[in-house]
Amino acid sequence: MGLDEAASKPHEKLGAVLAAEMDAVNELIRTRMASKHAPRIPEVTAHLVEAGGKRLRPMLTLAAAKMCGYDGPYHVHLAATVEFIHTATLLHDDVVDESAQRRGRPTANLLWDNKSSVLVGDYLFSRSFQLMTETGSLDVLRILSNASATIAEGEVLQLTAAQDLTTSEDTYLQVVRGKTAALFSAATEVGGVIADAPKDHVQALYDFGDALGVSFQIVDDLLDYWGSDATGKNIGDDFRERKMSLPLIKALAKADDTEHDFWKRTIAKGDQRDGDLEHALELLNKHGALEDTRAEALAWSDKAKAALATLPQSEIRDLLIDIADYVVARVN
Amino acid sequence: MGLDEAASKPHEKLGAVLAAEMDAVNELIRTRMASKHAPRIPEVTAHLVEAGGKRLRPMLTLAAAKMCGYDGPYHVHLAATVEFIHTATLLHDDVVDESAQRRGRPTANLLWDNKSSVLVGDYLFSRSFQLMTETGSLDVLRILSNASATIAEGEVLQLTAAQDLTTSEDTYLQVVRGKTAALFSAATEVGGVIADAPKDHVQALYDFGDALGVSFQIVDDLLDYWGSDATGKNIGDDFRERKMSLPLIKALAKADDTEHDFWKRTIAKGDQRDGDLEHALELLNKHGALEDTRAEALAWSDKAKAALATLPQSEIRDLLIDIADYVVARVN
Secondary structure, three states, X not given: OXXXXXXXXXXXXXXXXXXXXXXXXXXXHHHHHOOXXXXXXXXXXXXXXXXXXXXXXXXXXXXXXXXXOOOOOHHHHHHHHHHHHHHHHHHHHHHHHOOOEEOOEEOHHHHOOHHHHHHHHHHHHHHHHHHHHHOOOHHHHHHHHHHHHHHHHHHHXXXXXXXXXXXXXXXXXXXXXXXXHHXXXXXXXXXXXXXOOOHHHHHHHHHHHHHHHHHXXXXXXXHHHHOOHHHOOOOOHHHHOOXXXXXXXXXXXXXXXXHHHHHHHHHHOOOOOOOXXXXXXXXXXXXXXXXXXXXXXXXXXXXXXXXXXXOOOOHHHHHHHHHHHHHHHOOO | OOHHHHOOOHHHXXXXXXXXXXXXXXXXXXXXXXXXXXXXXXXXXXXXXXXXXXXXXXXXXXXXXXXXXXXXXXXXXXXXXXXHHHHHHHHHHHHHHOOOEEOOEEOHHHHOOHHHHHHHHHHHHHHHHHHHHHOOOHHHHHHHHHHHHHHHHHHHHHHHHOOOOOOOXXXXXXXXHHHHHHXXXXXXXXXXXXXXXXXXXXXXXXXXXXXXXXXXXXXXHXXXXXXXXXXXXXXXXXXXXXXXXXXXXXXXXXXOHHHXXXXXXHHHOOOOOOOHHHHHHHHHHHOOHHHHHHHHHHHHHHHHXXXXXXXXXXXXXXXXXXXXXXXXXXXX
């Protein structure tokens, strides 16, 4: 899929197909975000919710449920659940990373403070948990509670792997599964489960979400070295935060002694000087680390599409396939 | 009840009665705290778990379930759930308060860092959520998800009320219900619910937990001005953090203009100088704010006992009544 089709934005097309349900999700999010006693809560979250994002995760839940013929009300609850978990994670990430920008806007913890980010994140987690309990499905609760644990575990693993030059691609994949893919796969899986879809369909939905999430995160990590201002990301954030992302792991694997010393100083020891980011980019290009990372993202996108191919053809299925293409089109 | 009886520590007696179940709870906590991929997690939590505390909350759940004749395995899951939620809250509180001490030991965020406290707290929340899902009781899930939301809301409310001299006793009570009583009442209520106890017994257990929690927190806030080093609390922490706790609210209600200026400078503006804490204590004593606060703690302890009195007599019930006495005996 080329840039021309990418420009037509399949997630927007999917958003149009799911417009009525997405309106219901947004309404539910607004209602449940409110707090009678603590007006600070919607103030903090409105900042994130208005910034928008693509609402990709809740759309995945709605799409999965509809593809499986669901006609009850609870896919809307689950979509809102997934978005609440995502937003809570962002709020806690902002504390953790001391990052100055999120989606091109100042992060909540600069506008407010670390305290509000931690506690409002906790509030959204609790709200998500209330929402999923309302569905009355213990299967759904099991999937989403497991996903929550995997997310937190992945974030902690990322923390301990940061600055560690011996981090393997396996460990990187485990971090990515935690911080991103776990919520994608839970989002698609619960859509199938709430619709009472056959086991192999639920498995296909899980596999699709998992591979899409991995692909999505690899692209995100790639854009941190490759990106433009249009993505709202600061180039080199991961380098400055000394994160062991895939491009770095690949460049390290091919580093000579001088290069290894450079990575040791900048990443392991955190002694970064003017021109270091530029030199890091040179090394990444020299060893084809960005191209190799891109190839992995494409392979995961292909896996995602292959999983969906086992499901009956439908307009929504085809738009999800287009989304798997679009995710990697960002680095075409 | 006087100091003599208090010295015999009824929660230790209850711990002895529930010894087998408490062992099972501690074993479950150890197992579920472990993380294959992120060894940082048990390192951070072991610090809190070893520090011990009285394990009062999980004991309340076990006691409630046993009092209601429960003989299944899930009260142990619920007790561990409650302790995980409590520990997660402590970890996030430590980030939030930038407090240097907890239970007389350095807090996790000084030994490790804010990042670990936030993420490991999230991990424990997720684990608690997995544990309660395993009980298969939607009623339990509803109660504990509601409690989680109330806790987070209370913490945010406390944040916005801090430094606000117009904070009312009603707002204070709302904060206390959130930060403390919500988990106490959920702990006792789910014990009754898992035992399938009659509605009025479940209500009595809820009322007991709620009143005990309020009493417990009022005493805690009182000890912040009244305490000794034996409690492991730094006297004046709340003053330094400019928290609007009950003693302060009561002293403010009787403050003349000069005193009001003092509170405005030290609490609202945060301009604190040598001798200010001592002067604050003088003002609290002058207006009987500490005595009045103590009287409220006693009244809530009485409410807790009255709620239990509606349940059939048993050894456990009588020990819970002793605990309600013991909580306030700390300020006798």
